[in-house]
Amino acid sequence: MSELTNLTIADARAKLAKGEISAVELTEAHILAMEAARGLNAFVTETPELALERAREADAAQQKGEAGLLSGIPLGIKDLFATEGVRTTASSKILENFVPPYESTISANLKKAGAVMLGKTSLDEFAMGSSNMTSAFGPVISPWKRKSNSNAQLVPGGSSGGSASAVSARIAMGATGTDTGGSIRQPASFCGIVGFKPTYGRCSRWGTIAFASSLDQAGPMTRTVKDAALMLQAMAGHDPKDSTSANIAVPDFAAAMTGDIRGLKIGIPKEYRPDGLSAEISKLWDDGIEMLKAAGATPVEISLPHTKYALATYYIVAPAECSSNLARYDGVRYGMRVEGKTLDELYAKTRAAGFGQEVRRRILIGTYVLSAGYYDAYYTKAQKVRALIAEDFRKAFETVDAILTPTAPSAAFGLGETNDDPVAMWLNDVFTVPASLAGLPGISVPTGLSSEGLPLGLQLLGRPFDEETVLKVAGVLESAAGFKATPNGVEI
Amino acid sequence: MGYVIQGETGDWELVIGLEVHAQVTSKSKLFSGAATSFGAEPNTEVSLVDAAMPGMLPVINEYCVEQAIRTGLGLKAQINKTSVFARKNYFYADLPQGYQISQYDQPIVGEGTIILDMKDGSTRTIGIERLHLEQDAGKSLHDQHPQKSFIDLNRAGTALMEIVSKPDMRSPEEAAAYVTKLRSILRYLGTCDGNMAEGSMRCDINVSVRKAGEPYRTRAEIKNVNSIRFMFQAIEYEARRQIDIYEEGGEVVQETRLYDATKGETRSMRSKENAHDYRYFPDPDLLPLVLSDEEIASIKSTLPELPDEKKERFMRDYQLNAYDAGVLVADQESAHFFESVAKGRDPKLAANWVMGDFFGALNRLGKEISDPPVTAANLGALVDLIADNTLSGRLAKEVFELMVETGKAPGDIVEEKGLRQVTDTGAIEASIAEVLAANPDKVAEYRSGKDKLFGFFVGQVMKATAGKANPALVNEILKKQLG
Numbered sequence: 001m002s003e004l005t006n007l008t009i010a011d012a013r014a015k016l017a018k019g020e021i022s023a024v025e026l027t028e029a030h031i032l033a034m035e036a037a038r039g040l041n042a043f044v045t046e047t048p049e050l051a052l053e054r055a056r057e058a059d060a061a062q063q064k065g066e067a068g069l070l071s072g073i074p075l076g077i078k079d080l081f082a083t084e085g086v087r088t089t090a091s092s093k094i095l096e097n098f099v100p101p102y103e104s105t106i107s108a109n110l111k112k113a114g115a116v117m118l119g120k121t122s123l124d125e126f127a128m129g130s131s132n133m134t135s136a137f138g139p140v141i142s143p144w145k146r147k148s149n150s151n152a153q154l155v156p157g158g159s160s161g162g163s164a165s166a167v168s169a170r171i172a173m174g175a176t177g178t179d180t181g182g183s184i185r186q187p188a189s190f191c192g193i194v195g196f197k198p199t200y201g202r203c204s205r206w207g208t209i210a211f212a213s214s215l216d217q218a219g220p221m222t223r224t225v226k227d228a229a230l231m232l233q234a235m236a237g238h239d240p241k242d243s244t245s246a247n248i249a250v251p252d253f254a255a256a257m258t259g260d261i262r263g264l265k266i267g268i269p270k271e272y273r274p275d276g277l278s279a280e281i282s283k284l285w286d287d288g289i290e291m292l293k294a295a296g297a298t299p300v301e302i303s304l305p306h307t308k309y310a311l312a313t314y315y316i317v318a319p320a321e322c323s324s325n326l327a328r329y330d331g332v333r334y335g336m337r338v339e340g341k342t343l344d345e346l347y348a349k350t351r352a353a354g355f356g357q358e359v360r361r362r363i364l365i366g367t368y369v370l371s372a373g374y375y376d377a378y379y380t381k382a383q384k385v386r387a388l389i390a391e392d393f394r395k396a397f398e399t400v401d402a403i404l405t406p407t408a409p410s411a412a413f414g415l416g417e418t419n420d421d422p423v424a425m426w427l428n429d430v431f432t433v434p435a436s437l438a439g440l441p442g443i444s445v446p447t448g449l450s451s452e453g454l455p456l457g458l459q460l461l462g463r464p465f466d467e468e469t470v471l472k473v474a475g476v477l478e479s480a481a482g483f484k485a486t487p488n489g490v491e492i
Numbered sequence: 493m494g495y496v497i498q499g500e501t502g503d504w505e506l507v508i509g510l511e512v513h514a515q516v517t518s519k520s521k522l523f524s525g526a527a528t529s530f531g532a533e534p535n536t537e538v539s540l541v542d543a544a545m546p547g548m549l550p551v552i553n554e555y556c557v558e559q560a561i562r563t564g565l566g567l568k569a570q571i572n573k574t575s576v577f578a579r580k581n582y583f584y585a586d587l588p589q590g591y592q593i594s595q596y597d598q599p600i601v602g603e604g605t606i607i608l609d610m611k612d613g614s615t616r617t618i619g620i621e622r623l624h625l626e627q628d629a630g631k632s633l634h635d636q637h638p639q640k641s642f643i644d645l646n647r648a649g650t651a652l653m654e655i656v657s658k659p660d661m662r663s664p665e666e667a668a669a670y671v672t673k674l675r676s677i678l679r680y681l682g683t684c685d686g687n688m689a690e691g692s693m694r695c696d697i698n699v700s701v702r703k704a705g706e707p708y709r710t711r712a713e714i715k716n717v718n719s720i721r722f723m724f725q726a727i728e729y730e731a732r733r734q735i736d737i738y739e740e741g742g743e744v745v746q747e748t749r750l751y752d753a754t755k756g757e758t759r760s761m762r763s764k765e766n767a768h769d770y771r772y773f774p775d776p777d778l779l780p781l782v783l784s785d786e787e788i789a790s791i792k793s794t795l796p797e798l799p800d801e802k803k804e805r806f807m808r809d810y811q812l813n814a815y816d817a818g819v820l821v822a823d824q825e826s827a828h829f830f831e832s833v834a835k836g837r838d839p840k841l842a843a844n845w846v847m848g849d850f851f852g853a854l855n856r857l858g859k860e861i862s863d864p865p866v867t868a869a870n871l872g873a874l875v876d877l878i879a880d881n882t883l884s885g886r887l888a889k890e891v892f893e894l895m896v897e898t899g900k901a902p903g904d905i906v907e908e909k910g911l912r913q914v915t916d917t918g919a920i921e922a923s924i925a926e927v928l929a930a931n932p933d934k935v936a937e938y939r940s941g942k943d944k945l946f947g948f949f950v951g952q953v954m955k956a957t958a959g960k961a962n963p964a965l966v967n968e969i970l971k972k973q974l975g
Contacts, residue, residue, distance in 0.1 A: 082547045095546065102540060104547060207547040213776035242549050243778050321776055324579050327590020328544040332643065343585055343641075370581070370771035379773060 004029035005170040009073050009227040012173060016062055016072050023058035023072025027051050027116050030074040033171045034118055040141045042156075042166040044079045045087050046119035054116040061114060069234045071114030076166045076175035079120035080127055081107045081218075082207040086117075090209045091135035092125045094329045094336045094354030104207025105239045106176060106218045113234035118172055121162030125356045126326065127183055127211040130428035132161025133415065134358040142191055142412050143169035143487035147453040154412040154454070157187030157428070163221045164191040168487055174222040174231050178208060180215045181314050182408075182432025185444040185459055188221055189407035192446040192455025192485060194474070195221045196228040199465045200439030201246035203232075204239030210325040212318040213244070215436050225445060225474045229253035232467065248465055256468030257475040262296030264473065267400035271307035272431055281406045281456065284448045288404055288458045291447075291480035292473065300400050304392040309385045310434040315426060316369050316382035317437070322359075323366025329354060361422065390438040393461075402473045403461040405431050407444040411454035431459060441467045443474045447481035455485060495663030497701070499735045504701045506731050507708055508667045509621075509659035512674060513652045514684035515628070515692035516559045522627050522651035523550030523593060530690050534644040542649040544588035549777050552577075556651040557781065559683040560600050560625050561791050563653055566681045566798055567620050569604025571788050575624075577778045581771040586630035586643050594654075596772040599624035600781065606657070606677070607800055608669040613814035618670055619658035628652050653684065659698065659708065664727045668720045671695060676799050676822050688718050695723060699730045701738070709734075710744045714758050717751045726751040730758050802827055810839035819847060825861040832868035837875050845875060849889065853896050865896045874902040882906060884913050884963055914961045920953070920969055923961065927952040928973060938974060946970070 004026050007015070015021045031048045051074060058072035082088045082100040089095045103111070111117070124134040132140040132155060142156040142165055156165040160177030164187035167175050177184035179197035188195025196219045203218040210216060220231035233253050239245040268289060273282065289299045331337035331350030338353050340346035355363070369378035396403065408428055418425060435442040441464070444457040458477065462470035496503040521528055524541035541548045564571050578596035579589075601623035608616040630648035634641050655674065661667045675686035675693060686693050695718075700711035714730055717723050734744045748767075749758040774780075797805070799821045806817040806827075820843065821827045829850075834842035853865050874892060877883040883891060883906065894905045906912050914920060927949060928935055938945040953966050 082545075088546070090546070098546070100545065100547075102545070205547075206549050209546045210777075241551060243551050244776075320773060324581050324591055324771070324773070327581060327583065328546070328588060330583060330585075330590060332585050333543055333588060334545070344583075347583055367771065370773055372769045372771075375771075375773075 002029045002033075005033045007173065008224050009070070009173050009222060009230055010224070012073060013070075013230075016058075017067065019062075023055040023062065023116065024052065026072060027055035027074050027118075030118055030171060030173070033169070034166075037143070037169050037171050040143060040165050040169060040171075041138050042121055042140050042162040042169070042171060043076070043119040044089055044091060044122050044135075044137050044162070047086055047117055048119075050086070051116050051118050054111075058114050058116060068112060068114030069230065070110060072116060073114070073173050074116045074118050075110065075231075076119060076121040076163050076172035077107050077110075077117050078123055078160055078163050078176050078178060080123055080178055080209045081176060082209065083107050083117070083120065086120065088120065088209070089137070090126045091123045091137055092354065092356070092359070093136040094350070096136070096336060098335050100207075102207060105204035105241065106208060106235050108207075109235050109237065110176070110231075115234065121160070121166055121172075121175055123162055124159035124183075125359050126209065126322070127159040127178055127180055127216075128322070128358050128362055129158040130182065130186055130425055131155040131413075131418070132158040132165075132187070134158070134356055136356055139415055140165050141415070144191065144412060144454055145487070152414045154414050155190065157190035157408070157412060159183040160187050160195070160221060164188055164193060164195070167191070167193050167221050167223060174220055174227055176218060176235070177221045178211075178216055178218050179432075179436065180211050180217075180318060181436045182429040184219045184221060185432045185442055185457070186408045186428055188444040189446070189455065189457030190412035192457075192483065192487070193221055193223050194225050194228045194443065194445055194478070195219065196232060196443040196467075196470075197436070197441065198232060198236060198467050199246070199441045201244055202236050202441070202465065202467065204237070204242045204245045206239055206241040206245075212321040213325060214321060215318060225443070225471060225478045226254060226257060228443065229257060229471050246465065251468055253467060253471055256471050258472060259476060259479070260296075261292065261473050261476045264297040264402065264469070265300050265400040266292050266297050266473070267302040267396050267403040268299050269302050269304045269307065269396070269403060269405060271304050272405040277406075278410065280411075280450055281409060284456050285404070285406050285458065288447055288477060288481070291477055292404065295476045295480060297473070299404075302396045302400060302403070304389075304396060304434065306385060306388045306392050307434055310389055310437055311426060311430055313382045313385045313389065314429070314433040314437060315365070316378050317386060319362040319366035320370050320379055321366065323363045323370065326355075326359070326363055358422070386437045389434055393435070393438045393440060397463045401462075401469055405459045405461070407431060407457040407459040411450040411452065411456055435461045440464060441470050443470050445474050445477050445481070446483040447477060448483070449485055453485070455483070495665070497731055497735060500739050502703065504731070504735050505704055506662055506664075506727070507659050507700045507702060507711070508661035508663075508727060509698040509711075510657045510661070510667060510670060511696040511698070512655045512671065513694045513696075514563075514655060514678055514686070516556050516625075516651035516653055517682060517684055518553060518556050518559060518651055520553055520555075521649040522553050522556050522625065524649050526649065528650050530692070532646055534642075534646060536646065538645040538648065542588065542645055544590070550593060550775070552778065552781065553651065556625060557600070558791055559651075560623060560653055561783070561788060562681050562795065563655075563678065563683045564601030564604065564623055565788075565792050565795055566677050566683075567601070567604035567606060567623065567655075569620055569623065570602035571783065572598065572600055572602055573783045573785075573788075574598065575600040575781045577625075577775045577781070578772045579775045582768045584629065584632075585641060586632045586645070586648065588630065588645060588648055592627050592629065593775055593778070594626035595624035598780075606670065606673055608666060608673055609803070609814075609818040610665070610669060611815075613818070616666060616669075618660040618666070621656040621658050623653050623655045626652050626654055659700075659711075664724045667697065667723055667727060671720055671723065672822070673799070680796055680798055680824050688720070691718065694718060697723065697727060697730075699727055699734070700744070701731050701734045710746050712744065712746070712758070713748045714751050715748060715761065718753075722751060722753050725756050726758060729756060733758065796824070810834055810843070812839065812843055816843050816847065823861070829861055829864065829868050833872045833875065835872070837872060838879060841875055841878065842872070845871060849892050857896075865899070866892070870895055870901050877902055877906065881915055881962065882912055886959060886963070887911050887913055890959075911960060914957055915965060917965065917969065920957070920961050920965050921973075923953055923956050924949075924966070924969055924973055927956060935974065946974070949974070
């Protein structure tokens with residue numbers, strides 16, 4: 001592991017600007033790391049030649065004094081973002097050989113800022129999962145190991161598992177993620193990195209393969225809060241091609257990290273401390289509260305009474321939208337096709353062969369809850385509860401400036417350690433889903449280790465479009481926690 | 493309310509409601525920037541959005557929204573300030589997204605009315621239930637290959653207005669008058685070209701029958717009717733079919749039926765049990781469509797004078813009867829043509845010429861009023877020549893035909909051909925004297941009581957004057973000289 005791959009984005013920018021390192025050097029170091037860590041299976045597609053080409057351009061731009069915000073910074077791009085001329089699969093067989101003739105707004109924005117794409121990172125198929133085990137191209141492995149058993153392979157979380165694993169293992173300085181119910185924050189927590197889901201509407205969804213349109217939101221995954229702020233700066237902004245993208249000015253996110261949170265009120269929702277919450281997570285949370293208190297903020301106990309309905313609501317809304325969003329993968333125009341004697345047979349065979357089990361499960365649930373006779377009982381009811389959940393937060397933010405909770409109910413679990421109960425898997429999202437339903441910004445910051453030496457994260461939530469406060473508090477939490485642990489086998 | 497169908501068990505009444513799909517006149521599609529010209533090469537007017545590529549998102553075309561509002565205002569309908577786009581989910585090869593973006597429980601336009609102008613000059617008011625915006629699907633071509641279907645996505649994503657009537661029509665004539673009037677209004681507004689042959693206006697017909705005074709019975713929906721003539725046939729066939737079922741003791745099932753123009757019959761397409769469950773839900777890619785009073789008012793201020801108002805004005809200002817006024821306002825060009833002719837002239841005379849010889853010439857030559865064989869200015873000049881007695885009605889018809897042939901102004905034709913009417917009493921008297929002198933025996937017969945011979949003398953005089961003598965003067969002087 002070289003010194004170069006351990007730099008933060010902020011440090012690398014400074015060194016690049018001063019000419020201490022070149023973008024090509026930096027990129028080469030990361031390409032080597034990517035090759036060395038293939039065992040993690042973090043990438044669906046590696047693009048080293050493209051990366052070097054971009055790095056050379058970045059060096060040229062640096063020389064001319066025209067370097068963008070992320071000039072020469074090697075990043076992983078989740079394989080849900082369409083990349084022009086580069087295979088984009090959503091980790092699904094149905095798009096195994098799909099090469100889009102267009103670039104997603106998010107990856108285009110990063111490109112414009114000078115970022116270097118190392119490759120496309122793996123994910124749960126169509127972003128549906130919390131373990132990255134549902135990828136059609138095999139599970140992604142976390143670089144972290146348990147103290148007690150260094151042979152057991154752990155999941156990186158999901159759905160942005162490839163991104164989390166790559167950033168944690170020092171393959172990429174940062175990576176894009178998408179978060180529908182926790183897909184940035186939960187893997188960030190599992191892999192000991194920072195994952196930031198901004199407010200719904202902050203980042204354009206154009207060119208990002210849709211899972212659940214009313215929830216999907218792109219965000220950065222990095223090793224520091226400052227890096228997340230820098231990356232989000234390049235990603236965010238109004239996009240007329242996405243009707244749900246907010247026409248709101250993008251503030252200077254890094255500048256918001258003043259380190260001063262004195263007088264801020266931090267909400268501690270009592271509903272996030274259920275009876276079964278592990279002592280480890282409970283202590284992590286209490287420690288976090290103390291850190292913020294020590295920095296001059298005031299913890300305030302709050303109630304978000306509809307929290308207990310969030311998961312059920314999410315697992316109606318998200319599958320409903322996905323059942324419709326994934327209808328376009330029909331074998332007619334692009335992607336996989338399995339021929340049939342009739343059109344219906346072509347559909348059935350193509351979709352049966354192209355979609356994995358979890359995707360099929362969610363399409364079926366979604367189709368069911370939207371069906372005549374069930375719509376009101378499920379979909380309409382879920383929309384009403386969703387409004388109540390958003391209202392809980394709105395009321396809470398009348399008195400507090402941010403909310404602190406655990407990110408996930410546990411540390412990373414091992415591959416094959418979960419039973420086949422999909423609902424048990426869905427419980428991973430219990431703390432992240434409410435903010436997704438309300439469209440709020442949420443960040444996961446690594447603040448401690450489990451008894452097994454695995455990273456644990458805390459989540460900070462903010463008001464809509466108040467990413468600045470979230471980043472400010474997250475920066476303070478990060479400094480106070482002083483999380484320095486790195487995955488086993490990663491030398492610093 | 494005259495229309496009844498006689499069955500073995502008595503008289504049956506028809507109940508008809510129409511769903512008209514009108515393609516919005518717009519250069520680009522409802523949710524993408526792709527072009528929408530008719531007859532383009534297959535799959536050349538398809539954007540990434542229309543082909544439903546992964547990650548593509550719809551963005552509403554504001555012009556199409558304006559067109560829908562304009563149409564709603566033209567139908568005197570309620571404009572809903574908040575409307576919602578919903579996905580109608582079903583799989584078909586020419587439906588790339590696997591759903592159609594439409595509007596479901598919150599359409600952009602609510603209830604309105606449309607006034608039908610019946611042949612006898614009477615009117616009927618038909619309720620509009622709603623108008624909503626939706627995407628069209630592409631086209632499946634099944635005749636290009638023995639095993640495969642070809643897909644043309646040019647039409648996919650094109651904006652349609654679905655205009656739904658209340659079940660207020662009671663005869664095929666009313667249904668035809670509804671479509672005619674709706675088309676006229678859409679064309680006035682410039683929101684749909686109304687071309688049924690090119691498919692830019694398509695009709696689904698809901699038909700049921702009942703005995704007088706009964707509540708509505710089960711209806712069948714007939715699709716694929718692409719002309720007003722076929723609409724007549726389809727309704728009559730379907731009504732008879734339903735009556736036969738009832739009279740044989742059966743029950744009509746609610747279903748979608750396809751009209752077969754070659755056989756002139758309807759046949760079952762899918763029954764209610766096999767109907768799609770469209771799983772409508774609000775499209776999360778699109779925000780609710782919210783309109784302000786100002787936007788609506790600003791569109792309202794640009795509305796043209798519509799057929800009903802124009803008809804009323806024609807009846808008032810030009811003293812036309814309801815039928816004539818109705819015919820003239822059916823399309824804007826005819827109304828405008830008439831007004832150009834009638835301006836400052838005898839409106840009744842102008843109307844007769846426009847609706848008579850002029851429309852006759854259009855039909856005969858198969859020409860459109862946008863490319864008239866005789867300009868309005870020239871037809872007006874012709875009316876002037878009649879009014880100032882330069883031309884008799886007969887001469888005018890002759891001049892009109894020459895105008896059609898040559899495109900020349902009537903004054904020039906009159907001069908060139910010397911077709912000016914003779915109103916010189918002396919000249920006519922001389923001509924009559926010659927005719928009487930040449931036919932002494934006929935004069936004697938007339939004087940002895942054979943009145944019918946008067947026409948013979950008129951004919952002879954007209955012949956002698958090459959038709960140019962003023963007929964009224966000829967009559968008057970002849971009577972005097974023979975009497």
